[in-house]
Amino acid sequence: MPRLSEARREERRRHILTSAWSCFSRNGFHATSMDDVIAATGMSSSAVYRYFRSKDDLIDAAADEALTLIRDLFRRLLERRPTPSPSAVLEAMAAEARDRGEGQSYDLSRIAIQAWGEALRSPELEGRTRTFYLSMRDNLVELARRWRDEGQVPPTADPEQIATVLMTLMPGLLVGRHLVEPVATEQLIGGLSSLASAFDDAPM
Numbered sequence: 001m002p003r004l005s006e007a008r009r010e011e012r013r014r015h016i017l018t019s020a021w022s023c024f025s026r027n028g029f030h031a032t033s034m035d036d037v038i039a040a041t042g043m044s045s046s047a048v049y050r051y052f053r054s055k056d057d058l059i060d061a062a063a064d065e066a067l068t069l070i071r072d073l074f075r076r077l078l079e080r081r082p083t084p085s086p087s088a089v090l091e092a093m094a095a096e097a098r099d100r101g102e103g104q105s106y107d108l109s110r111i112a113i114q115a116w117g118e119a120l121r122s123p124e125l126e127g128r129t130r131t132f133y134l135s136m137r138d139n140l141v142e143l144a145r146r147w148r149d150e151g152q153v154p155p156t157a158d159p160e161q162i163a164t165v166l167m168t169l170m171p172g173l174l175v176g177r178h179l180v181e182p183v184a185t186e187q188l189i190g191g192l193s194s195l196a197s198a199f200d201d202a203p204m
Contacts, residue, residue: 012043012051013051015041016037016041016043016048016052016058017061017062018105018106019037020032020040020052020061020062021062021106021111022105023036023037023040024106024110024111024114025101025105025110028114029055029062029114029118032055034048034054034055037055059118060122060124060125062111062115063112063115063118063125063128063129064128065111066108066109066112066115067112067129067132068132069096069108069112070096070112070136070170071132071139073092073093074136074140075139082150083150083152085147085152086152087189089166090169090189091185093166093169093173094182094183096109097109097173097174097176097177098173098182098183109174109178110178113178116129116171133167136167137163137164140163140166141162142159143166144163144166147162169188173188
């Protein structure tokens with residue numbers, strides 16, 4: 001049998017991953033078996049196991065992919081010039097939470113929620129997840145610094161505090177979409193503005 005090219009190997013690996021993501025999106029990590037994933041791929045079990053030794057390997061890969069998509073959202077925003085405004089960033093966050101998975105058989109935002117719970121069970125995944133969020137927070141601090149330097153937020157604004165708020169909002173947007181109802185950008189901006197006005201005279 002001729003050896004597979006590197007491109008073909010990567011294509012097969014990606015096919016197995018997306019098949020697993022479809023199963024995980026539909027039934028969750030623990031209600032999905034390797035047999036379910038193998039059936040979804042249409043490949044032989046031996047072919048699948050050449051790429052992933054266990055369901056845990058597939059869960060780890062799914063979790064990493066889901067988290068990376070969130071981080072990449074903020075990296076793309078940082079690359080934009082001029083710097084997107086705070087309201088534009090909130091709009092992008094709401095859209096990411098609302099639209100992720102549209103037209104696909106899998107939804108990585110659902111997998112991200114599952115990955116948080118899985119990280120509490122797996123020390124290795126917990127460590128990678130913490131590293132991911134710290135990296136994402138660094139991106140948000142840089143974004144907030146630009147807002148301050150460009151006069152989009154007050155000169156006394158603390159970029160670390162702004163980053164903390166933004167980082168905390170993203171999980172809430174995903175939970176809102178899947179467990180309550182999608183959050184509109186107008187609701188997000190209006191609510192934050194109302195809260196900010198309530199703190200105008202609060203001691204710091």
